[in-house]
Amino acid sequence: xxxxxxxxxxxxxxxxxxxxxxxxxxxxxxxxxxxxxxxxxxxxxxxxxxxxxxxxxxxxxxxxxxxxxxxxxxxxxxxxxxxxxxxxxxxxxxxxxxxxxxxxxxxxxxxxxxxxxxxxxxxxxxxxxxxxxxxxxxxxxxxxxxxxxxxxxxxxxxxxxxxxxxxxxxxxxxxxxxxxxxxxxxxxxxxxxxxxxxxxxxxxxxxxxxxxxxxxxxxxxxxxxxxxxxxxxxxxxxxxxxxxxxxxxxxxxxxxxxxxxxxxxxxxxxxxxxxxxxxxxxxxxxxxxxxxxxxxxxxxxxxxxxxxxxxxxxxxxxxxxxxxxxxxxxxxxxxxxxxxxxxxxxxxxxxxxxxxxxxxxxxxxxxxxxxxxxxxxxxx
Numbered sequence: 001x002x003x004x005x006x007x008x009x010x011x012x013x014x015x016x017x018x019x020x021x022x023x024x025x026x027x028x029x030x031x032x033x034x035x036x037x038x039x040x041x042x043x044x045x046x047x048x049x050x051x052x053x054x055x056x057x058x059x060x061x062x063x064x065x066x067x068x069x070x071x072x073x074x075x076x077x078x079x080x081x082x083x084x085x086x087x088x089x090x091x092x093x094x095x096x097x098x099x100x101x102x103x104x105x106x107x108x109x110x111x112x113x114x115x116x117x118x119x120x121x122x123x124x125x126x127x128x129x130x131x132x133x134x135x136x137x138x139x140x141x142x143x144x145x146x147x148x149x150x151x152x153x154x155x156x157x158x159x160x161x162x163x164x165x166x167x168x169x170x171x172x173x174x175x176x177x178x179x180x181x182x183x184x185x186x187x188x189x190x191x192x193x194x195x196x197x198x199x200x201x202x203x204x205x206x207x208x209x210x211x212x213x214x215x216x217x218x219x220x221x222x223x224x225x226x227x228x229x230x231x232x233x234x235x236x237x238x239x240x241x242x243x244x245x246x247x248x249x250x251x252x253x254x255x256x257x258x259x260x261x262x263x264x265x266x267x268x269x270x271x272x273x274x275x276x277x278x279x280x281x282x283x284x285x286x287x288x289x290x291x292x293x294x295x296x297x298x299x300x301x302x303x304x305x306x307x308x309x310x311x312x313x314x315x316x317x318x319x320x321x322x323x324x325x326x327x328x329x330x331x332x333x334x335x336x337x338x339x340x341x342x343x344x345x346x347x348x349x350x351x352x353x354x355x356x357x358x359x360x361x362x363x364x365x366x367x368x369x370x371x372x373x374x375x376x377x378x379x380x
Contacts, residue, residue, distance in 0.1 A: 008124045011182040013140055016117075018175035019079065020141040024148035026086050026168030028238055029156065029231070031217065032224040038094035041221055042348040047103055048217050049340035052209075052333040054107035059330055062115060063187075066322050071120050071185040076176045078112030085109055086169035090161040111329075119325040122315035123185045142301055145242030153235025191319040198314045198324065202331045203370055208307060209332035211363040213339025214356055215272075219279055219296065222353040226282065226289040237290045241297030261309065261375030268299070268306045269368035275299050276361055280354040307367065310374050335363070 034044045066074055085106050091098045155164030227233040275295045282288035311328060318324040343356035 008182050011178045012121060012124060014178040015079075015175050015182075017140045017144055018171060018178070020144045021148045022083075022086075022168050022172035022175065024141075024145040024238065024242070025152035025155075025171070026089075026165055028149060028220060029152055029234075030085075030089060031220050032229070032231075032234060033089065033156075033161065034092065034099070035221065035224065036229065037092050039092075039099065041225075041353070042344040043095060044221060045217065045340045045344035045347065047099065048213075049337050049344065050103045051107045051110065052336045052340070054104065055111040056330055056333040056337070058108065058111055059115070059326055059333075062111065063323070063326065066116075066187040067189050070187060071116050071123070071322060072179060072182060073184070074112050075116035075120055076179055078109055078114075078116055079176050079179075080173055081105065081109035082113050083169040083172035086165035086172065087162075090165040115322075115325055115329050118312070118329065119315070119322045120185055122312040122325065123321045124183075139301065142242045142297065145297070146239050149235040149238035149242070153231040156231045185321070187322045188320055191323060198318060198327075200370065200374055201311050201314045201324065201328045204307060204311060204367065205328040205331040206335040207363040207367040207370065209335025209337075210339040211272075211335075211360055211367065212332075213336045214343055214358075214363075215276060215279075215296075215360040217336075217340060218343045218353060218356045219293075222279070222283055222357060223289055223293055225353070226284075227286055233286075237293045238297075240290060241294040243294075261306065262372050264302075265306045265368060265371035265375055268302045269364050269371070271299055272303060272364045273361060276357065276364065280357045283352065283354055306371060310371070339363075 031044050031048065034047065035041065039047070062074065085102060088098065088102050088105060092102060152164065152168065155167065223237060224234050227237065275292065278295060279289070279292040282292045315321045315324040315328070339359065342359060346356045347353065
Protein backbone atom coordinates (compact mmCIF):
# COMPACT_ATOMS: atom_id res chain seq x y z
CA UNK A 1 0.00 0.00 0.00
CA UNK A 2 1.33 3.46 -0.86
CA UNK A 3 2.10 5.94 1.93
CA UNK A 4 -0.61 8.23 0.57
CA UNK A 5 -3.17 5.42 0.66
CA UNK A 6 -2.05 4.43 4.16
CA UNK A 7 -2.38 8.01 5.43
CA UNK A 8 -5.83 8.40 3.89
CA UNK A 9 -7.02 5.06 5.30
CA UNK A 10 -5.69 6.02 8.74
CA UNK A 11 -7.64 9.28 8.62
CA UNK A 12 -10.79 7.45 7.59
CA UNK A 13 -10.37 4.89 10.38
CA UNK A 14 -9.86 7.69 12.92
CA UNK A 15 -13.00 9.36 11.67
CA UNK A 16 -14.83 6.06 11.83
CA UNK A 17 -13.72 5.46 15.42
CA UNK A 18 -15.31 8.76 16.50
CA UNK A 19 -18.45 8.01 14.51
CA UNK A 20 -18.56 4.52 16.05
CA UNK A 21 -18.27 6.06 19.53
CA UNK A 22 -21.32 8.19 18.82
CA UNK A 23 -23.16 5.18 17.42
CA UNK A 24 -22.32 3.03 20.46
CA UNK A 25 -23.10 5.79 22.99
CA UNK A 26 -26.29 7.00 21.32
CA UNK A 27 -27.17 5.20 18.10
CA UNK A 28 -27.80 1.82 19.71
CA UNK A 29 -30.23 3.53 22.11
CA UNK A 30 -32.43 5.13 19.43
CA UNK A 31 -35.03 2.39 19.05
CA UNK A 32 -35.10 1.54 22.75
CA UNK A 33 -35.43 5.24 23.64
CA UNK A 34 -38.47 5.35 21.38
CA UNK A 35 -39.97 2.48 23.40
CA UNK A 36 -39.35 4.41 26.61
CA UNK A 37 -40.96 7.47 24.99
CA UNK A 38 -44.19 5.58 24.39
CA UNK A 39 -43.68 4.26 20.85
CA UNK A 40 -44.88 0.66 20.37
CA UNK A 41 -42.59 -2.11 19.12
CA UNK A 42 -44.32 -2.35 15.71
CA UNK A 43 -44.21 1.43 15.26
CA UNK A 44 -40.51 1.54 16.22
CA UNK A 45 -39.79 -1.03 13.51
CA UNK A 46 -41.91 0.92 11.03
CA UNK A 47 -39.89 4.03 12.00
CA UNK A 48 -36.74 2.19 10.89
CA UNK A 49 -38.50 1.04 7.72
CA UNK A 50 -39.46 4.66 7.04
CA UNK A 51 -35.85 5.79 7.37
CA UNK A 52 -34.59 3.32 4.76
CA UNK A 53 -37.59 3.90 2.46
CA UNK A 54 -36.92 7.65 2.41
CA UNK A 55 -33.23 7.00 1.76
CA UNK A 56 -34.13 4.83 -1.21
CA UNK A 57 -36.40 7.48 -2.71
CA UNK A 58 -33.96 10.38 -2.15
CA UNK A 59 -30.78 8.60 -3.29
CA UNK A 60 -30.87 9.69 -7.00
CA UNK A 61 -30.77 13.34 -5.90
CA UNK A 62 -27.28 12.81 -4.43
CA UNK A 63 -25.51 12.02 -7.71
CA UNK A 64 -25.52 15.62 -9.07
CA UNK A 65 -24.00 16.80 -5.78
CA UNK A 66 -21.32 14.12 -5.93
CA UNK A 67 -20.43 14.98 -9.53
CA UNK A 68 -20.04 18.63 -8.59
CA UNK A 69 -18.15 18.37 -5.27
CA UNK A 70 -16.78 14.84 -4.97
CA UNK A 71 -17.25 12.27 -2.21
CA UNK A 72 -15.44 13.79 0.78
CA UNK A 73 -17.67 16.91 1.13
CA UNK A 74 -20.73 14.66 1.08
CA UNK A 75 -19.20 12.44 3.76
CA UNK A 76 -18.58 15.51 5.92
CA UNK A 77 -22.13 16.77 5.32
CA UNK A 78 -23.57 13.37 6.21
CA UNK A 79 -21.53 13.26 9.40
CA UNK A 80 -22.83 16.66 10.51
CA UNK A 81 -26.42 15.99 9.54
CA UNK A 82 -26.37 12.71 11.44
CA UNK A 83 -25.15 14.66 14.49
CA UNK A 84 -28.40 16.66 14.40
CA UNK A 85 -30.42 13.46 14.85
CA UNK A 86 -29.48 13.09 18.49
CA UNK A 87 -30.68 16.45 19.88
CA UNK A 88 -33.90 16.01 17.88
CA UNK A 89 -34.37 12.52 19.28
CA UNK A 90 -34.43 13.89 22.82
CA UNK A 91 -37.60 15.83 21.91
CA UNK A 92 -39.59 12.72 21.00
CA UNK A 93 -42.28 11.90 23.57
CA UNK A 94 -44.33 9.40 21.59
CA UNK A 95 -45.89 9.18 18.12
CA UNK A 96 -46.14 12.64 16.61
CA UNK A 97 -44.39 15.43 14.75
CA UNK A 98 -40.96 15.01 16.34
CA UNK A 99 -40.92 11.30 15.52
CA UNK A 100 -41.63 12.12 11.87
CA UNK A 101 -38.98 14.86 11.93
CA UNK A 102 -36.34 12.52 13.33
CA UNK A 103 -37.26 9.94 10.69
CA UNK A 104 -36.81 12.52 7.91
CA UNK A 105 -33.52 13.96 9.17
CA UNK A 106 -32.15 10.48 9.86
CA UNK A 107 -32.95 9.32 6.35
CA UNK A 108 -31.07 12.21 4.71
CA UNK A 109 -28.15 12.06 7.15
CA UNK A 110 -27.64 8.33 6.86
CA UNK A 111 -28.12 8.47 3.10
CA UNK A 112 -25.31 10.99 2.71
CA UNK A 113 -23.12 9.31 5.30
CA UNK A 114 -23.20 5.62 4.39
CA UNK A 115 -23.25 6.10 0.64
CA UNK A 116 -20.25 8.44 0.84
CA UNK A 117 -18.40 6.38 3.44
CA UNK A 118 -18.57 3.11 1.54
CA UNK A 119 -17.61 4.77 -1.74
CA UNK A 120 -14.74 6.61 -0.03
CA UNK A 121 -13.43 3.51 1.74
CA UNK A 122 -13.64 1.45 -1.45
CA UNK A 123 -11.80 4.08 -3.50
CA UNK A 124 -8.94 4.59 -1.03
CA UNK A 125 -8.25 1.00 0.03
CA UNK A 126 -6.25 -1.66 -1.80
CA UNK A 127 -7.84 -4.91 -3.01
CA UNK A 128 -4.92 -7.08 -1.86
CA UNK A 129 -5.25 -5.85 1.74
CA UNK A 130 -9.01 -5.33 1.81
CA UNK A 131 -9.92 -8.03 4.34
CA UNK A 132 -7.34 -6.83 6.83
CA UNK A 133 -8.35 -3.20 6.35
CA UNK A 134 -11.99 -4.00 7.09
CA UNK A 135 -11.00 -6.25 9.99
CA UNK A 136 -8.92 -3.46 11.52
CA UNK A 137 -11.82 -1.03 11.10
CA UNK A 138 -14.25 -3.38 12.81
CA UNK A 139 -11.78 -4.13 15.60
CA UNK A 140 -11.51 -0.38 16.26
CA UNK A 141 -15.30 -0.19 16.41
CA UNK A 142 -15.39 -3.10 18.87
CA UNK A 143 -12.79 -1.50 21.14
CA UNK A 144 -14.63 1.82 21.13
CA UNK A 145 -17.79 -0.09 21.94
CA UNK A 146 -16.40 -1.24 25.28
CA UNK A 147 -16.67 2.22 26.85
CA UNK A 148 -19.22 4.13 24.79
CA UNK A 149 -22.38 2.13 25.68
CA UNK A 150 -21.58 2.41 29.37
CA UNK A 151 -21.25 6.18 29.06
CA UNK A 152 -24.47 6.40 27.06
CA UNK A 153 -26.38 4.33 29.61
CA UNK A 154 -24.90 6.35 32.49
CA UNK A 155 -25.91 9.62 30.84
CA UNK A 156 -29.48 8.49 30.13
CA UNK A 157 -30.01 7.20 33.67
CA UNK A 158 -28.37 10.08 35.55
CA UNK A 159 -28.49 13.18 33.32
CA UNK A 160 -31.45 12.41 31.10
CA UNK A 161 -31.91 12.27 27.36
CA UNK A 162 -31.32 15.91 26.44
CA UNK A 163 -27.72 16.39 27.72
CA UNK A 164 -26.77 12.83 26.76
CA UNK A 165 -27.93 13.07 23.17
CA UNK A 166 -26.47 16.57 22.77
CA UNK A 167 -23.10 15.20 23.93
CA UNK A 168 -23.36 12.27 21.51
CA UNK A 169 -24.20 14.66 18.69
CA UNK A 170 -21.10 16.70 19.52
CA UNK A 171 -18.86 13.62 19.28
CA UNK A 172 -20.47 12.78 15.94
CA UNK A 173 -19.77 16.30 14.67
CA UNK A 174 -16.12 16.16 15.82
CA UNK A 175 -15.68 13.11 13.58
CA UNK A 176 -15.25 15.46 10.61
CA UNK A 177 -11.87 16.67 11.95
CA UNK A 178 -9.75 13.71 10.70
CA UNK A 179 -11.30 14.15 7.25
CA UNK A 180 -10.01 17.71 6.92
CA UNK A 181 -6.67 16.60 5.48
CA UNK A 182 -7.90 13.54 3.60
CA UNK A 183 -7.99 13.53 -0.21
CA UNK A 184 -11.20 14.03 -2.11
CA UNK A 185 -12.53 11.33 -4.46
CA UNK A 186 -14.01 12.85 -7.62
CA UNK A 187 -17.10 11.40 -9.29
CA UNK A 188 -17.02 11.28 -13.08
CA UNK A 189 -19.81 13.15 -14.85
CA UNK A 190 -20.28 10.20 -17.19
CA UNK A 191 -19.68 6.44 -17.20
CA UNK A 192 -19.33 4.13 -20.22
CA UNK A 193 -22.69 3.10 -21.68
CA UNK A 194 -21.48 -0.47 -21.77
CA UNK A 195 -21.11 -0.55 -17.99
CA UNK A 196 -23.40 -3.14 -16.42
CA UNK A 197 -24.45 -3.40 -12.76
CA UNK A 198 -22.61 -5.91 -10.56
CA UNK A 199 -25.42 -8.30 -9.74
CA UNK A 200 -23.27 -10.02 -7.15
CA UNK A 201 -22.97 -6.79 -5.18
CA UNK A 202 -26.69 -6.08 -5.44
CA UNK A 203 -27.63 -9.58 -4.31
CA UNK A 204 -25.27 -9.45 -1.35
CA UNK A 205 -26.59 -6.12 -0.16
CA UNK A 206 -30.28 -7.06 -0.45
CA UNK A 207 -29.50 -10.11 1.66
CA UNK A 208 -27.50 -8.11 4.18
CA UNK A 209 -30.27 -5.52 4.51
CA UNK A 210 -32.81 -8.24 5.25
CA UNK A 211 -30.38 -9.86 7.69
CA UNK A 212 -29.73 -6.54 9.45
CA UNK A 213 -33.45 -5.79 9.84
CA UNK A 214 -34.11 -8.96 11.77
CA UNK A 215 -30.73 -9.82 13.28
CA UNK A 216 -29.81 -6.26 14.35
CA UNK A 217 -32.83 -3.97 14.67
CA UNK A 218 -35.28 -6.53 16.02
CA UNK A 219 -32.60 -7.80 18.38
CA UNK A 220 -31.89 -4.36 19.84
CA UNK A 221 -35.54 -4.13 20.87
CA UNK A 222 -35.75 -7.76 22.02
CA UNK A 223 -32.59 -7.45 24.16
CA UNK A 224 -33.86 -4.27 25.81
CA UNK A 225 -37.17 -5.94 26.67
CA UNK A 226 -35.40 -9.09 27.90
CA UNK A 227 -33.28 -6.96 30.27
CA UNK A 228 -36.30 -5.30 31.84
CA UNK A 229 -36.01 -2.11 29.74
CA UNK A 230 -33.03 -1.02 31.80
CA UNK A 231 -30.58 1.37 30.14
CA UNK A 232 -27.82 0.28 32.52
CA UNK A 233 -28.25 -3.42 31.83
CA UNK A 234 -28.58 -2.76 28.11
CA UNK A 235 -25.41 -0.62 28.01
CA UNK A 236 -23.52 -3.18 30.07
CA UNK A 237 -24.53 -5.97 27.69
CA UNK A 238 -23.31 -3.89 24.75
CA UNK A 239 -19.96 -3.22 26.45
CA UNK A 240 -19.47 -6.91 27.24
CA UNK A 241 -20.27 -7.73 23.64
CA UNK A 242 -17.64 -5.27 22.43
CA UNK A 243 -14.98 -7.04 24.51
CA UNK A 244 -15.89 -10.31 22.84
CA UNK A 245 -15.69 -8.82 19.36
CA UNK A 246 -12.47 -6.81 19.56
CA UNK A 247 -10.13 -9.40 17.99
CA UNK A 248 -12.35 -11.41 15.63
CA UNK A 249 -12.22 -9.18 12.57
CA UNK A 250 -8.44 -8.87 12.54
CA UNK A 251 -7.99 -12.64 12.45
CA UNK A 252 -10.55 -13.44 9.77
CA UNK A 253 -9.80 -10.40 7.61
CA UNK A 254 -6.21 -11.54 7.10
CA UNK A 255 -7.47 -15.08 6.49
CA UNK A 256 -9.47 -13.73 3.55
CA UNK A 257 -6.47 -11.83 2.18
CA UNK A 258 -4.48 -15.09 2.16
CA UNK A 259 -7.05 -16.61 -0.20
CA UNK A 260 -9.40 -18.44 2.16
CA UNK A 261 -12.52 -16.43 1.52
CA UNK A 262 -14.81 -19.37 0.76
CA UNK A 263 -13.92 -21.17 3.97
CA UNK A 264 -14.32 -17.92 5.93
CA UNK A 265 -17.76 -17.29 4.40
CA UNK A 266 -19.01 -20.77 5.27
CA UNK A 267 -17.69 -20.53 8.82
CA UNK A 268 -19.05 -16.99 9.31
CA UNK A 269 -22.61 -17.72 8.24
CA UNK A 270 -22.69 -21.11 9.95
CA UNK A 271 -21.87 -19.18 13.10
CA UNK A 272 -24.59 -16.67 12.17
CA UNK A 273 -27.20 -19.45 12.12
CA UNK A 274 -26.12 -20.59 15.59
CA UNK A 275 -26.22 -17.06 17.00
CA UNK A 276 -29.67 -16.36 15.51
CA UNK A 277 -31.09 -19.51 17.11
CA UNK A 278 -29.38 -18.67 20.41
CA UNK A 279 -30.86 -15.18 20.39
CA UNK A 280 -34.35 -16.43 19.65
CA UNK A 281 -34.10 -18.92 22.53
CA UNK A 282 -32.76 -16.36 25.04
CA UNK A 283 -35.60 -13.86 25.36
CA UNK A 284 -36.95 -15.30 28.61
CA UNK A 285 -33.48 -15.74 30.12
CA UNK A 286 -31.66 -12.41 30.63
CA UNK A 287 -28.28 -14.03 31.31
CA UNK A 288 -28.52 -16.03 28.09
CA UNK A 289 -29.59 -12.90 26.18
CA UNK A 290 -26.42 -11.15 27.39
CA UNK A 291 -24.29 -14.07 26.18
CA UNK A 292 -26.16 -14.15 22.87
CA UNK A 293 -25.49 -10.44 22.45
CA UNK A 294 -21.77 -10.98 23.09
CA UNK A 295 -21.71 -13.78 20.55
CA UNK A 296 -23.40 -11.47 18.07
CA UNK A 297 -20.74 -8.81 18.48
CA UNK A 298 -18.02 -11.34 17.73
CA UNK A 299 -20.03 -12.47 14.74
CA UNK A 300 -20.17 -8.95 13.28
CA UNK A 301 -16.37 -8.72 13.24
CA UNK A 302 -16.28 -12.08 11.44
CA UNK A 303 -19.10 -11.51 8.97
CA UNK A 304 -18.25 -7.93 7.95
CA UNK A 305 -14.85 -8.65 6.32
CA UNK A 306 -16.32 -11.68 4.53
CA UNK A 307 -19.24 -9.68 3.17
CA UNK A 308 -17.67 -6.32 2.45
CA UNK A 309 -14.40 -7.50 0.87
CA UNK A 310 -16.14 -8.50 -2.38
CA UNK A 311 -18.45 -5.49 -2.26
CA UNK A 312 -15.58 -3.00 -1.91
CA UNK A 313 -13.43 -4.79 -4.47
CA UNK A 314 -16.28 -4.97 -6.99
CA UNK A 315 -16.86 -1.26 -6.38
CA UNK A 316 -13.23 -0.33 -7.01
CA UNK A 317 -13.20 -2.40 -10.21
CA UNK A 318 -16.42 -0.79 -11.46
CA UNK A 319 -16.53 2.19 -13.86
CA UNK A 320 -17.63 4.46 -11.00
CA UNK A 321 -17.24 3.63 -7.31
CA UNK A 322 -19.86 6.15 -6.21
CA UNK A 323 -22.52 4.94 -8.65
CA UNK A 324 -21.79 1.35 -7.68
CA UNK A 325 -22.49 2.14 -4.04
CA UNK A 326 -25.60 4.10 -4.95
CA UNK A 327 -26.94 0.86 -6.40
CA UNK A 328 -25.78 -1.42 -3.59
CA UNK A 329 -26.93 0.91 -0.80
CA UNK A 330 -30.31 1.08 -2.50
CA UNK A 331 -30.37 -2.73 -2.58
CA UNK A 332 -29.57 -2.80 1.15
CA UNK A 333 -32.47 -0.43 1.83
CA UNK A 334 -34.85 -2.71 -0.06
CA UNK A 335 -33.82 -5.71 2.02
CA UNK A 336 -33.96 -3.80 5.29
CA UNK A 337 -37.37 -2.32 4.47
CA UNK A 338 -38.84 -5.74 3.73
CA UNK A 339 -37.38 -7.17 6.93
CA UNK A 340 -38.55 -4.31 9.17
CA UNK A 341 -42.09 -4.30 7.74
CA UNK A 342 -42.36 -8.10 8.08
CA UNK A 343 -41.07 -7.94 11.66
CA UNK A 344 -43.50 -5.11 12.51
CA UNK A 345 -46.39 -7.12 11.09
CA UNK A 346 -45.45 -10.18 13.13
CA UNK A 347 -45.09 -8.08 16.30
CA UNK A 348 -48.43 -6.35 15.66
CA UNK A 349 -50.04 -9.79 15.30
CA UNK A 350 -48.98 -10.54 18.87
CA UNK A 351 -46.23 -13.03 18.06
CA UNK A 352 -43.13 -13.07 20.29
CA UNK A 353 -40.03 -11.30 19.01
CA UNK A 354 -38.31 -14.67 18.68
CA UNK A 355 -40.36 -15.23 15.50
CA UNK A 356 -39.05 -12.20 13.53
CA UNK A 357 -35.58 -12.93 14.89
CA UNK A 358 -35.68 -16.36 13.25
CA UNK A 359 -36.41 -14.72 9.89
CA UNK A 360 -32.67 -13.89 9.83
CA UNK A 361 -31.97 -17.55 9.04
CA UNK A 362 -33.27 -17.04 5.50
CA UNK A 363 -30.85 -14.28 4.41
CA UNK A 364 -28.02 -15.96 6.33
CA UNK A 365 -28.38 -19.03 4.14
CA UNK A 366 -28.70 -17.02 0.94
CA UNK A 367 -25.65 -14.90 1.78
CA UNK A 368 -23.58 -18.00 2.51
CA UNK A 369 -24.44 -19.42 -0.92
CA UNK A 370 -23.66 -16.18 -2.75
CA UNK A 371 -20.34 -15.68 -0.97
CA UNK A 372 -19.27 -19.30 -1.42
CA UNK A 373 -19.89 -18.88 -5.14
CA UNK A 374 -17.93 -15.59 -5.26
CA UNK A 375 -14.94 -16.89 -3.28
CA UNK A 376 -15.08 -20.29 -4.98
CA UNK A 377 -12.73 -19.04 -7.66
CA UNK A 378 -9.82 -19.19 -5.20
CA UNK A 379 -8.49 -21.59 -2.51
CA UNK A 380 -10.87 -22.67 0.23
